Amino acid sequence: MLYALMGIGLSIITGVLNIPNFAHGALFALGAYFLFTLIQLLGNFWLALLLAPLGVGLLGALIEYAGIRPLYKAGHDYQLLLTFGLSLIVTEGIIVVWSPVGMSQLPPPLLRGGVDLGITFYPKYRLFVMAAAALLVLGAWLFLEKTRYGAIMRAGIEDKEMVSLLGIDIHRLFTAAFALGCVLAGVAGALTAPIRGLNPWMGVDMLGIAFVVVALAGLGNLLGSIVAGLLLGVAQSLVALVWPEASVAVIFAVMAAVLLARPQGLFGIR
């Protein structure tokens, strides 16, 4: 589910802005660190969970406005270098501010411990993350499919020139899309923190996975991102049961298999 969340966020950014966002993983990590600090400041998990992604989104809007906007015509190589540079800055910034040592964050008291599901004992917090991520994915999907802003965003993926001809401010659309993608990355990071703990490089493998999700799903295909995210998550957990060392490799094995069979991605048309 978390993969789906990361995948949708990246898919919106890739689809609407047509840039490779290599800072997506670093923003994921930043979401987790924002949560950690906000909990210490406010003492309230739920408020922190709400504010941390918004902080990441705000930063995202700033990045788009100041950094990416001048580069839409510059070619992927420069966009890549910019977002890669930003990811270095964010990662190293985290080290400077929070120290390179990994930290752990407890789930809120309400969600500690586990529940007996009959067949197995399952930690409460993980159930919560699954439910929350599912709700967010559903929410994002509804937003994109059913609301006016969602429709504009999808139109932006299809044909940017037409959208701007219809009198919609394309720059504002781009900023909003980038910020939305960042919020989703921030939520995913914040939700992950109590499960896997925090370290400055936690976003790196997430970034690889998010790229795989987008590549599998097809260009700007949001439903595809959800399916691909779930597929990878399930494949990974199943392999982790029998051969834990291969659980990362299996993601790329799935990708290779899908790309050989369907080069355009699972749901891709082009």
Place this chain on the structure above:
Amino acid sequence: MSRPWLGILAAVFLLPVFVRHTIATEIWIFAIFGLGLNLLMGYTGLLSFGQATFFGSAAYAAGYLLKYYGINIFLALALGIAVGAVGAALVGYLCVQRSGLYFIMLTFALNQLFYFTAYQWTTVTGGEDGMPGVPRPSALGLDIHPPLAYYAAVALLFLLSLWVMRRIVESPLGKILQSIRDNELRAEALGYDVPRMKLAAFVIGGAFSGLAGVLYAMLFGIVPLEAIGFVFSGNVVFATLIGGSGSLYGPVIGSFVFIWLSESVASMWARWPLLLGVAFVVVVLFFRGGVVEAWARFWTWRYAAR
């Protein structure tokens, strides 16, 4: 002999006088790495963000055999090139299925696959600690342990690589690759098998990366885990762009600037990648086109002023 070649020859001779031999050697190794990427990025229009895959796996493979089986240095170099090329053939076959953004993301994702393999396969790679104790055997009875001797060997290989790359770029294959960069549809309409040509460029680029990887392992006597990591892939993209991609000598200048820059900031602050990130952003926002283009613009401006 043309002017750039004279300049590079002069640099080869003068560099060890002014710079520490290890750094001077690293510059040429990185330049070989950049030459390989430049064939993809500058001449074919394929932005690979996973060149460290081939650099690292060649370094590990050759390093392992050098360490435990004491293989001949020429065998080690040949092996590195082969590992780079074969790795690139496998990765490239998957990646050329898609183009544009997807190509970039796939090269990166597969880079991550190799990284995690190296990270977990500790019995061979040493995982996070790297693979120390890679020897530097003598070549043709010459002892290349002194830094200057190794520098000379690397510089010679660099000049050879540059010459080979020039031949490739000016060959019919090189021209086809450039036509793909300029107009892929048209190249296809003219009857060229575009995916196969892209794959060929990818394999050649991988071979150059492999050579650079082995030289790097022998220079430092260790294969660090970073050698196969994505930051390394990003660094070589930066170095090539800063020099100016699509010109033969761009990556050479780029690697010069990059190694010099990273060595000088690395001694200033332990968190130097932060400064490096800032440098990336500044260059992208204000100095697009790289050194070669800035230089060319400077000359046209001077001629126009006359």
